Amino acid sequence: MLHLDDGFDLRPAALDDAALVASWMTRPHILPWWEQDWPESRWVEEISRLAAGEHTIPCMTVLDGVELAYVELYRVRYDRLAEYYVWQEHDWGMHLAIGDTSFVGRGLGRRLIRALADALFRADPLCDRVVAEPSVLNVPSVRAFEAAGFVRQAELELPEKRAHLLVRGREA
Structure with missing residues (x-):
């Protein structure tokens, strides 16, 4: 478990997290954006696949002992996102789904x-x-990233969505 600022903890997602992640992905505030309302068995496969690679780290975040969110941290240079903007060698990206509606x-x-x-x-x-x-x-996600110091750099036409490229530099 890695202790983050502001009381959050981060740990690698385990296969037994698949049921919780699968249930979160069906929630109305997540489903339209992730479109991964897969059964638990598919999430077991996905977490296993990601954890076995060198590109993406699937994680769970915890606050005050409560599972809060599923997070994917990834190296942009190995991701398809690298095809859509001028990336730097050590850029990291993140995908985030706060599953606990409370x-x-x-x-x-x-x-x-x-x-x-x-x-x-x-x-x-x-x-x-x-x-x-x-x-x-x-809009809620974009606002949260901007409130966390990320700045809109571009709009990207990705295969599944039009996206804002949001960037946070070290100095933010």
């Missing part, structure tokens, strides 16, 4: 996003930027 709409998203970005900067001294690419229609 935490939604309370400002915890921006706190968690900031804590995750700060942790990436500490973990990788060569990283100067952390990026995210939420849908332009996902």
Whole structure:
């Protein structure tokens, strides 16, 4: 378990997290953006696949002992996102889904996003930027990233969505 700023903890997702993640992905505030309302068995496969690779780290975040969110931290240079903007060698990206609805709409998203970005900067001294690419229609997510110090750099036409490229530099 890695202790983050602002009281959050981060740990690698385990196969026994698949049921919880699968249930979160069906929730109305997540489903339209992730479109991964897969059965638990598919999430077992996905977490296993991601954990076995070198590109993406599937994680769970915890606050005060409560499972809060599913997070994917990824190296942009190995991700398809690298095809859509001028990336730097040590850019990191993040995908985030706050699953526990009791935490939604309370400002915890921006706190968690900031804590995750700060942790990436500490973990990788060569990283100067952390990026995210939420849908332009996902206004709550865009607002949370901006409140966490991310700045809109571009609009990207990805295969599944029009997205804002949001970038946070070390100095934010």
